[in-house]
Amino acid sequence: MSETRDRIGDTLLAVENVSLAFGGVRALSEVSFEIREHEILAIIGPNGAGKSSMLNVINGFYHPQDGAITYKGNKRKQMRPHHAAATGIARTFQNIALFKGMSTLDNIMTGRLLKMHRNFLWQALYWGPALREEMEHREAAERIIDFLEIQSIRKTPVGRLPYGLQKRVELGRALAAEPDLLLLDEPMAGMNVEEKEDMCRFILDVSDEFGTTIALIEHDMGVVMDISDRVIVLDYGRKIADGTPDEVRGNPAVIDAYLGVSH
Numbered sequence: 001m002s003e004t005r006d007r008i009g010d011t012l013l014a015v016e017n018v019s020l021a022f023g024g025v026r027a028l029s030e031v032s033f034e035i036r037e038h039e040i041l042a043i044i045g046p047n048g049a050g051k052s053s054m055l056n057v058i059n060g061f062y063h064p065q066d067g068a069i070t071y072k073g074n075k076r077k078q079m080r081p082h083h084a085a086a087t088g089i090a091r092t093f094q095n096i097a098l099f100k101g102m103s104t105l106d107n108i109m110t111g112r113l114l115k116m117h118r119n120f121l122w123q124a125l126y127w128g129p130a131l132r133e134e135m136e137h138r139e140a141a142e143r144i145i146d147f148l149e150i151q152s153i154r155k156t157p158v159g160r161l162p163y164g165l166q167k168r169v170e171l172g173r174a175l176a177a178e179p180d181l182l183l184l185d186e187p188m189a190g191m192n193v194e195e196k197e198d199m200c201r202f203i204l205d206v207s208d209e210f211g212t213t214i215a216l217i218e219h220d221m222g223v224v225m226d227i228s229d230r231v232i233v234l235d236y237g238r239k240i241a242d243g244t245p246d247e248v249r250g251n252p253a254v255i256d257a258y259l260g261v262s263h
Helices: 001-008 051-060 081-087 105-109 120-125 129-147 165-174 193-210 219-228 244-250 252-259
Strands: 011-022 027-038 038-043 067-069 074-076 091-092 181-184 213-217 230-235 238-243
Touching: 011 051, 011 219, 027 051, 027 067, 027 213, 027 230, 027 238, 038 051, 038 193, 051 120, 051 181, 051 213, 067 105, 081 091, 081 165, 091 165, 105 129, 105 165, 120 181, 165 193, 181 230, 193 213, 193 219, 213 244, 230 252, 238 244
Parallel strands: 038 213, 038 230, 091 181, 181 213
Antiparallel strands: 011 027, 011 067, 067 074, 230 238
């Protein structure tokens, strides 16, 4: 990870005292942290700690009652998901959200929609500039297929793929948007050891080769310690630790909350 750490830059996104509640249930309470350029940040904590809620705030699915987020120097109280996507934030989900009847290639092509500029008339004619644009986006999708080593399933409907490959296709669709910030919600949930090893390798490659900033939620502590530059720990909606994997692993508050060990 040392090469990646050498490339870590300034703050890309800052979460400032964000609080979120649903009725009387407080999902997040005055949470603050930064995500820095080119780093891999892991967000961990017990079930119900507020991890997915935090990602949903960052990309605009949830709007916090208090606090703000500063992204690329622009401070905001809330953002719509389409605006987040247009400004370089891509997301995968805990439960796979793919078009099951469509092929791998077509699913990845949907990640290019915001990059397509020709109007409906050009697309309907499928001629001239629209045809050239379609070919350019298809080439970009094919490069992602090669990068993720899924050439053999490019024409296969994703509903017929095993779970681990579906997760890889979902990563490909997010990468197709060429994000500056990639949010991964439990990208290795439900995978076997070999599938996890493959996904870890691809996440590291995305960081190294594309320079993409990554924030991920993950329960496998071995994975977190292996691939993360920094770790944020949430418990009952509050941040209780922020540091390197080694610093967090030895933090008594984290041990109490995450492992259930009393002192």
